[in-house]
Amino acid sequence: MTGESLKTKAVKSVMWSSIERFSVQGIQFILSIVIARLVTPSEYGLIAMLSIFLAIAQTFIDSGFSNALIQKQGRTETDNSTVFYFNIAVSIIVYGMLYGAAPFIADFYKEPLLTTVTRWIGLNIIISAFSIVQRAILIIKLDFKTQAKASLIAVILSGGVGIAFAYYGYGVWALVIQAIASNFINTFLLWIFAKWTPAFRYSWQSFRTLFAFGSKLLLSGLLHTIYVNLYNLVIGRKFSAMDLGYYNRASTFAQFPSINITSILTRAIYPIQCQLQDDDERLNATFIQYIRISSFVIFPLMTGLCVLSEPFIRLFLSDKWLESVPLLQILCIAYVWFPIMAINNNILNVKGRSDYFLKAEIVKKMVAVGILIATIPWGLKILCWGLVLYSFCDMAVIIHYAKKVISTSYIKQIKNIFPILLLSVIMGTGMYLTISLVRQPFLQLLLGGVVGILLYCVIAITMKFEEFNLLYKYIRHKSDANDKTL
Structure with a gap:
């Protein structure tokens, strides 16, 4: 091929x-x-x-x-x-x-x-x-x-x-x-x-x-x-069924953009990467590219959801679900890192090293259970902050094993995602300042979303992010193709 x-x-x-x-x-x-x-x-x-x-x-x-x-x-x-x-x-x-x-x-x-x-x-x-x-x-x-x-x-x-x-x-x-x-x-x-x-x-x-x-x-x-x-x-x-209801809704909303988009990407690229499993040079190149593209899409979405959590819950679920807002904000910080973890996991399967995959899971879950036990007595919010801590531990462990099968490292991956993370934080700050000027949930969502998208795109274009150009060219190509079929 x-x-x-x-x-x-x-x-x-x-x-x-x-x-x-x-x-x-x-x-x-x-x-x-x-x-x-x-x-x-x-x-x-x-x-x-x-x-x-x-x-x-x-x-x-x-x-x-x-x-x-x-x-x-x-x-x-x-x-x-x-x-x-x-x-x-x-x-x-x-x-x-x-x-x-x-x-x-x-x-x-x-x-x-x-x-x-x-x-x-x-x-x-x-x-x-x-x-x-x-x-x-x-x-x-x-x-x-x-x-x-x-x-x-x-x-x-x-x-x-x-x-x-x-x-x-x-x-x-x-x-x-x-x-x-x-x-x-x-x-x-x-x-x-x-x-x-x-x-x-x-x-x-x-x-x-x-x-x-x-x-x-x-x-x-x-x-x-x-x-x-x-x-x-x-x-x-x-706790109570009501507390579980708050947590479950917050967890579902926090996972929706991160896990779904990452699953789309990993499921589509897995069979393709399997075809490249013996071509280390091309496999390494696609590995970094997939991490950057997924981060470029998911980081701003999770940042935006974190900032707009309260008007989102008020508008779509009503005030009876407001207790889930702080949980949703914390969980957005935890799940923003999911694409990094998933793509590193994926590369172990591509290389046929399910033994490394299993070893990594054992180490990660031992740490995870320890964090869960330590945070249970302190309430739901601290329990959710424990998930944030676990996400960093997860990345540290899985990258350690990924380094054994592909030319990557902690520094290399951090250097590739840091500019995107910084751009997302700038976007989130602009959104937060915008929604603080209005009180109506619908207007907060509308103005916050518009400002966030414009700010993210303008800075991405100005700083010449390659991922923006790739996505733009793809969308433009599909638009042209659809025009020709009309």
């Missing part, structure tokens, strides 16, 4: 990955706002209590095999079918365990309703297992357009169902029904669009080969999943 064709595929992959990701997350984001206005923070916290159990179950279903299929060169139909049947078997076992554990989960939180809710929403574990291989095949082909179609149709149809149930007062069940409908429709469409069905074959040799790589990702994923959702578990048990 030539450099130009690789670049073209990368651009198309990012574009369709963006459409697929934001079609799902965007509508779900809107739905969460609608439902949050219809229910109380404590009712919303009830659903958040299940997040750790569902996330752990879903991690077992994937078992790292999806990334193993993508990473493996010369994969066969036997590999695909082996992964498919293994995932189905594991999903049934895991759901059975979750079904049996439902009463104990309800007792743990002292919420009887969770028994029934857990057993219904847990069906998503089995449903999603049927589409893991189809999705991996489409990613290998860089066919995010097909995934976008399936996801968009699924989220629109299920979204309509969810809104209807929420409107008629079904509360938490609106979320449960919407989630099951979305997974079912998406899985059904992927079977149709991907045009792949499993063969009647299973190979233990294939399983062992894929498991050698995927098992380490499974353990790493479990550690990360448990840690990320541990906060919901601890807050739900230590």
Whole structure:
């Protein structure tokens, strides 16, 4: 594959990955706002209590095999079918365990309703297992357009169902029904669009080969999943359902721009970087470029959300959610660094060093749990500041391991992102001064957003940031292409 064709595929992959990701997350984001206005923070916290159990179950279903299929060169139909049947078997076992554990989960939180809710929403574990291989095949082909179609149709149809149930007062069940409908429709469409069905074959040799790589990702994923959702578990048990509702909303909003945009980029570039895994020079160049581009987009978004947190919450969720504002501001500082961590993680998988990936996760999560334990007694705000501290520890550890497989260093990465960080801080200062002049939430969002965008773009153009030119040329190219098709 030539450099130009690789670049073209990368651009198309990012574009369709963006459409697929934001079609799902965007509508779900809107739905969460609608439902949050219809229910109380404590009712919303009830659903958040299940997040750790569902996330752990879903991690077992994937078992790292999806990334193993993508990473493996010369994969066969036997590999695909082996992964498919293994995932189905594991999903049934895991759901059975979750079904049996439902009463104990309800007792743990002292919420009887969770028994029934857990057993219904847990069906998503089995449903999603049927589409893991189809999705991996489409990613290998860089066919995010097909995934976008399936996801968009699924989220629109299920979204309509969810809104209807929420409107008629079904509360938490609106979320449960919407989630099951979305997974079912998406899985059904992927079977149709991907045009792949499993063969009647299973190979233990294939399983062992894929498991050698995927098992380490499974353990790493479990550690990360448990840690990320541990906060919901601890807050739900230590504090109140209302406190968990505030934290959950703040965490969801803080993660939305950072994690979604980073996931779009890493998911699109992972199969491309896998093709370059033996070309160190090109791999090193793309690695730094991806870090700069992701930072150039995410840093200002997170800074803007931090500054505009209060008018955002007032306008979209109402004053009953104001307690989540300081939590959202702190968490924006924590998640602004997510792209640096994710892209360094990604490079370890590209190089086939899932052993380094696992070692890094073990070290990071040992530090993370220590920080969590130390901050619990001091309340929610200090607990969130602990996440900020952890983000710096995470970057330090993962860059240490990334240096072993690629020509990078702490200094090199800091030098590349520091000008972008400084530009974002200047932009945020301008936004803060602007919104201090008005009191109405809508005007604060409007004026703050406009000033932030203009200030960021003007300084980027004046200082000749390469990333601005790349994004501008891409947008201009797409605009010209669309004009020609009219």
